[in-house]
Amino acid sequence: MNPDIRTIFFDVGNTLRIVQKDQAFIDAAEAGLMELIQTNETHDALFAKLEQRWNDYRRLSKSTLLDVSEGELWSQFLLPDYEPNSIYANAPRLTRLWRDHDGRRVARPDAVDTIQELCRRGYTLGIIANTVTETEIPDWIADAGLAACFKTVILSSKVRLRKPDPEIYHLACRCIGTPEGACAYVGDNPVRDVEGTQAAGFGMMIRIDEPDTLNMEKATGKEFTPDHVITRLSELLDLFPAR
Structure with missing residues (x-):
């Protein structure tokens, strides 16, 4: 049985946005x-x-x-x-x-619509991302018309902590006011995103299948199994009905 998820956190790089050369x-x-x-x-x-x-x-x-x-x-x-x-x-x-200098970062085609629909369905949304930027992601959220959708944005460059340290997830839960067991995380990395989410006690982890991430991720000897694997963000709407 799936837990009662009230809050969904997202990664950004290769999850909500991809890089185009x-x-x-x-x-x-x-x-x-x-x-x-x-x-x-x-x-x-x-x-x-x-x-x-x-x-x-x-x-x-x-x-x-x-x-x-x-x-x-x-x-x-x-x-x-x-x-x-x-x-x-x-x-x-x-x-x-x-x-x-890596390329142009663009939202996945279904990112904005999916986020807006999850918000309409009554979910609290947030971001937990490892990133060197302190302003670019908040600026993108505003430019995409999503500022009202995200209750908190936790960036490693601002809070110093990095995934998969469970403390960055605990911090996000405290900021957003939802216990870990009622939170889901959506990310692309098959190691750190899954490892950190599960170590923090989140109720669900969904990995979006991103070939670029899988190609870059070297074998670590660790194996972590997400609760769900999706290929498009819009598949989240099948996992999270209206509350």
């Missing part, structure tokens, strides 16, 4: 980043250095299950060899440009 968009982002920091380095040298430092930071954050703010990320980890006050001040813009 757009070379012109990527080129513009990279040029903008170089202009913003007024670098004398070549494009290839700068981005090779940034990729290496980014990968080093990712390994650290995954091992400690802690994230830093945008200002700390850029001034201490990614560009510590540049003038720190300028880098810190420009960190939010640098984060946007760095993320854009």
